[in-house]
Amino acid sequence: MKPEKDRAKLFNRRAAFLIGGKLALLSGLAGRMYYLQVVESERYKLMAEDNRVNFRLLPPLRGFIVDRSGDYLAINIKNYQIILVPEQANNESTVNDVLSKLIQLIDLEDHEIRRILKEISRRRAFVPVTVRQNLSWEDVSRLVVNTPDLPGVHVEVGQTRHYPYAETMAHVLGYVGAVTEKELTGDPLLELPGFKIGKRGIEKVQDLALRGTGGNSKVEVNALGRVIKELERVEGLPGHELKLTLLMRLQDYVGQRVENEKAAAVVVMDAHNGDVLSLVSTPSFDPNAFSEGLKTDEWNDLINNPYKPLTNKAIAGQYAPGSTFKIVVALAALKHGISPDYKVFCPGHMDVGDRRFHCWKKHGHGLVNLTDAMRGSCDVWFYDVARKIGVDNIAEMAFKLGFGERSGLGLDGERKGLVPTKSWKKRALKQSWHLGETLIAGIGQGYVLATPMQLAVMTARVVNGGKAVAPRLTRQMFDAESLTGVEADVSFENLDIPEAHLKIIRDSMDEVVNHPEGTARGSKITIAGREMGGKTGTSQVRRISEAEREAGIRKGEDIEWRLRDHALFVGYAPVDNPRFVVSVIVEHGGGGSKAAAPIARDVLLKAQELMAESEAEAQAAAEIKEI
Amino acid sequence: MASEIGKKELTLTQKFWQLNWGLILIISLVASVGFAMLYSAAEGSWDPWASRQAVRFGMGFFLMVVIAVIDIKFWMRLSYILYGIGFLLLVAVEVFGQVGMGAQRWIDLKVIVLQPSEIMKIALVLALARYFHGIPIEDIGRIRTLIIPLLLVFLPIGLILKQPDLGTSLMLVAGSGVIFFLAGVRIWKFALVIVGVLASLPVAWNYLHPYQQNRVLTFLDPERDPLGAGYHIMQSKIAMGAGGMFGKGFMQGSQSQLKFLPEKQTDFIFTMLAEEIGLVGGLGLMGLYALLMIYGTFIAVRCRNHFGRLTALGVTTTFSLYAFINIAMVMGVIPVVGVPLPMVSYGGTAMLTVMIGFGLLMNCYVHRDMRIPRNWREM
Numbered sequence A: 001m002k003p004e005k006d007r008a009k010l011f012n013r014r015a016a017f018l019i020g021g022k023l024a025l026l027s028g029l030a031g032r033m034y035y036l037q038v039v040e041s042e043r044y045k046l047m048a049e050d051n052r053v054n055f056r057l058l059p060p061l062r063g064f065i066v067d068r069s070g071d072y073l074a075i076n077i078k079n080y081q082i083i084l085v086p087e088q089a090n091n092e093s094t095v096n097d098v099l100s101k102l103i104q105l106i107d108l109e110d111h112e113i114r115r116i117l118k119e120i121s122r123r124r125a126f127v128p129v130t131v132r133q134n135l136s137w138e139d140v141s142r143l144v145v146n147t148p149d150l151p152g153v154h155v156e157v158g159q160t161r162h163y164p165y166a167e168t169m170a171h172v173l174g175y176v177g178a179v180t181e182k183e184l185t186g187d188p189l190l191e192l193p194g195f196k197i198g199k200r201g202i203e204k205v206q207d208l209a210l211r212g213t214g215g216n217s218k219v220e221v222n223a224l225g226r227v228i229k230e231l232e233r234v235e236g237l238p239g240h241e242l243k244l245t246l247l248m249r250l251q252d253y254v255g256q257r258v259e260n261e262k263a264a265a266v267v268v269m270d271a272h273n274g275d276v277l278s279l280v281s282t283p284s285f286d287p288n289a290f291s292e293g294l295k296t297d298e299w300n301d302l303i304n305n306p307y308k309p310l311t312n313k314a315i316a317g318q319y320a321p322g323s324t325f326k327i328v329v330a331l332a333a334l335k336h337g338i339s340p341d342y343k344v345f346c347p348g349h350m351d352v353g354d355r356r357f358h359c360w361k362k363h364g365h366g367l368v369n370l371t372d373a374m375r376g377s378c379d380v381w382f383y384d385v386a387r388k389i390g391v392d393n394i395a396e397m398a399f400k401l402g403f404g405e406r407s408g409l410g411l412d413g414e415r416k417g418l419v420p421t422k423s424w425k426k427r428a429l430k431q432s433w434h435l436g437e438t439l440i441a442g443i444g445q446g447y448v449l450a451t452p453m454q455l456a457v458m459t460a461r462v463v464n465g466g467k468a469v470a471p472r473l474t475r476q477m478f479d480a481e482s483l484t485g486v487e488a489d490v491s492f493e494n495l496d497i498p499e500a501h502l503k504i505i506r507d508s509m510d511e512v513v514n515h516p517e518g519t520a521r522g523s524k525i526t527i528a529g530r531e532m533g534g535k536t537g538t539s540q541v542r543r544i545s546e547a548e549r550e551a552g553i554r555k556g557e558d559i560e561w562r563l564r565d566h567a568l569f570v571g572y573a574p575v576d577n578p579r580f581v582v583s584v585i586v587e588h589g590g591g592g593s594k595a596a597a598p599i600a601r602d603v604l605l606k607a608q609e610l611m612a613e614s615e616a617e618a619q620a621a622a623e624i625k626e627i
Numbered sequence B: 001m002a003s004e005i006g007k008k009e010l011t012l013t014q015k016f017w018q019l020n021w022g023l024i025l026i027i028s029l030v031a032s033v034g035f036a037m038l039y040s041a042a043e044g045s046w047d048p049w050a051s052r053q054a055v056r057f058g059m060g061f062f063l064m065v066v067i068a069v070i071d072i073k074f075w076m077r078l079s080y081i082l083y084g085i086g087f088l089l090l091v092a093v094e095v096f097g098q099v100g101m102g103a104q105r106w107i108d109l110k111v112i113v114l115q116p117s118e119i120m121k122i123a124l125v126l127a128l129a130r131y132f133h134g135i136p137i138e139d140i141g142r143i144r145t146l147i148i149p150l151l152l153v154f155l156p157i158g159l160i161l162k163q164p165d166l167g168t169s170l171m172l173v174a175g176s177g178v179i180f181f182l183a184g185v186r187i188w189k190f191a192l193v194i195v196g197v198l199a200s201l202p203v204a205w206n207y208l209h210p211y212q213q214n215r216v217l218t219f220l221d222p223e224r225d226p227l228g229a230g231y232h233i234m235q236s237k238i239a240m241g242a243g244g245m246f247g248k249g250f251m252q253g254s255q256s257q258l259k260f261l262p263e264k265q266t267d268f269i270f271t272m273l274a275e276e277i278g279l280v281g282g283l284g285l286m287g288l289y290a291l292l293m294i295y296g297t298f299i300a301v302r303c304r305n306h307f308g309r310l311t312a313l314g315v316t317t318t319f320s321l322y323a324f325i326n327i328a329m330v331m332g333v334i335p336v337v338g339v340p341l342p343m344v345s346y347g348g349t350a351m352l353t354v355m356i357g358f359g360l361l362m363n364c365y366v367h368r369d370m371r372i373p374r375n376w377r378e379m
Helices: A002-037 A041-052 A086-092 A095-104 A112-121 A139-150 A167-173 A201-205 A207-213 A247-259 A286-290 A296-302 A322-335 A371-374 A379-389 A391-400 A422-429 A435-442 A450-461 A499-513 A546-551 A592-626 B003-009 B012-018 B023-043 B050-069 B070-097 B117-132 B137-141 B141-161 B166-183 B187-207 B210-218 B229-244 B269-302 B306-330 B347-366
Strands: A051-060 A072-084 A130-131 A153-162 A176-178 A195-196 A215-219 A227-234 A264-270 A275-281 A345-348 A348-350 A356-357 A366-367 A476-478 A485-487 A533-539 A566-573 A580-585 B098-100 B104-107
Touching: A002 A041, A002 B137, A002 B166, A002 B229, A002 B269, A002 B306, A041 A051, A041 B166, A041 B229, A051 A227, A051 A286, A051 A366, A072 A095, A072 A139, A072 A167, A072 A247, A072 B117, A086 A095, A095 A112, A095 A139, A095 A450, A112 A130, A130 A348, A153 A286, A153 A345, A167 A201, A167 A247, A167 A275, A167 A286, A167 A296, A195 A201, A195 A207, A201 A207, A247 A264, A247 A275, A247 A592, A247 B050, A264 A450, A264 A592, A275 A592, A286 A450, A286 B347, A322 A371, A322 A391, A322 A435, A322 A499, A322 A533, A345 A379, A345 B050, A348 A379, A366 A371, A371 A379, A371 A450, A371 A499, A371 A580, A391 A435, A450 A499, A450 A566, A476 B306, A499 A533, A499 A566, A533 A592, A566 A592, B012 B050, B012 B347, B023 B269, B023 B347, B050 B347, B070 B141, B070 B306, B070 B347, B117 B141, B117 B306, B117 B347, B137 B141, B166 B187, B166 B210, B166 B306, B229 B306, B269 B306, B269 B347, B306 B347
Parallel strands: none
Antiparallel strands: A051 A215, A072 A130, A072 A153, A176 A195, A215 A227, A264 A275, A264 A580, A345 A366, A348 A356, A476 A485, A533 A566, A566 A580, B098 B104
């Protein structure tokens, strides 16, 4: 029995040792637990909170754009889209079943179904997949009726930018589109899926003001990223409503007026404060197609169209200004001591060295002074004067009147045009200047290039008493920090052109239209107090050869469209108290007096009528407010 | 009275009254903690875990009582047979076992899915206890005496390692080591083996599967792979730490409820408890475990037959190992090994093993005064 007792004793000793060891181990683990849960607790609490809470951005509503009378030009409309939550579909049915039922209700093409299936396979099952955007109301109602049979299918309401005036406003407003890699600035809003920013026009230039500030939603998420519940919500600020100086009624009218021209541009502005009242470039495009998502063939049609619908010709079209440039040359001549009574005999041409420079009027104007030359648009008088004062003095005046630089209108894609000088030619072409080029510049041909916007600015500066007016599309200035709109001030510096000179030019422009021998005599406004003055221009697209000149082929109708002359006209009204200026270009329209002046007349007349109407309305509204 | 019990066989009713009710109470308490946590893990629902776990516990409880009242000699006789069956099943797993979780561990008997390595945890204890019961204390010192038990240990472990299941293998080694120790094997022999094992570690490293190597490396530096294997340890530590002293409240653990915690109903249930009930809850459960360990030791010491002693402490140790490994793992003290928290983690097999173990422990208590001679078979 003794060995058995020894064995028990040994066992008991060792069992005691073992339980001691076990309890020591447990105490060690308890100590570790204390360290984790008490000593290090704060650190882990933070980490747990980081795990749990996620911030979701809420996209702000994009600011509306209105015209000067409050007419809506760009708004946000509801956009119905179908989304499919694969997890919900799989709970009661299968994704494939649901999709095949959907196909019976709405048209889904094979490639769309492939895209949907691909997205489903890539994402987690609770992440909704967009099946189709921009649903028609019929589609929506058909779906809603059938939702019980379509587990996981939901109709969601989103916001899409909409432009009620579509084509008419496309070049001014531009459009919005998805953010590209290059456009990321660090603003987290831009990284939101489906977020759109301005791509062109006002939408692009004023994007920050229109965009607004994103809101925040603090949500609790699980390890898979699924949102469990919303903890806190801070609403964002919608974008600012942007008021344009444009008068939509006028814009609409101008748009219709040039509808039948293949390619044309019209700018109407207030000569005193620079408000752009209308800015039209035709042909145009539908910006709504862009915000809904343009199809490839639609895009290809747009970029391959020879009339360039995507170009805003009013600011990005550069044309030789032709005879409209004679306003600049005449002012330069007056400044450099040429008397308004300085007379030149025009036999229909002028010979300089061995080159002959033709006047547009084959048999000449006879003896003409400044006013005669303006009225009849005599090229020879301007050849002579240009030669006398030199190209650099012409350029100086051109720069003063706004040529050769961007107008500061505040639209993207604006071009500078070109004012040639001797040093410019040396620098750019590495050639010295020829006298003949001065003569050509004197009638607005050759190297000179201007945009319709610049022509309107020139006219405005001439008729407003020599103020350096600059065009603007909005009176609101948004400073980058607070993004609050501030009314811009409208004092412009004086260009230091004697009023006497300006009056001579204005009077000659009056005669262009209202004198029986004026080039635009056919486009008179006969309503008293609304008369128009102006200057025609015909811009040669290619040199006319001597042979053609002999054969008498000069008329636009005889030659191919793209080789015809551009028709230009700049005008102002009313003649007695100039306020509105217009510039019109009809690409390859032929002569300025025939193709451009009638448009300018109609537009200026309408501008006066509609502005009077609009201002009367505004005053009436203000009076009601006061009462 | 004690001597009387030792002399004659007890009736079934007497045995029933001899059951250790204190032990049963503690076991039930631990199991109830498990139900509560499984209820919370299912976001406040008895389905799918808590209800099934309760049914399993009920079955295990019945089994425990049945095992406890059967004559201890029956278990002695059965021990080698059980070991043999367990070993054959391990071979069967090797030949046509199911592959699950990257390892062959289960055998599908159509009725139940069997995990032979679990059977082995009990069978090996019984077999070793029976073997050492028959060895006189003088013979323990002989190397020759240790050859058979060493074979008993390492044959199944070889097969389990091949599955591969490092966690179970280590548990079997540790559990058997404890029985060797209790049987009286000299300390220096253990020291020798430990030194030998440490020396061969670099070689063994190359035999580990990449995923096992990965687990060890990740354990050494959890941030090495924060999205992979280290993720579990990191999230588990975050959950516990965030729980603090009193926890975030029952069913309020953000880590657990929001699924940051992996396997929260099985291997990481202790983390969930620590997050929701805090240090207080964790220490409470550890205290219950400590009570079970102390109870097991008392029963073993109180037992008058060597088989009973060894079996009682053997199964208690097996149970303790589950607890130690699981708790140490979720705290990031040891690498992640798939060992459940006994009686609390969701899962049938471990529950069954532990309940059978407690059945045997209670059997030892019921038969504590029965003296069984070394050469009992010859009687």
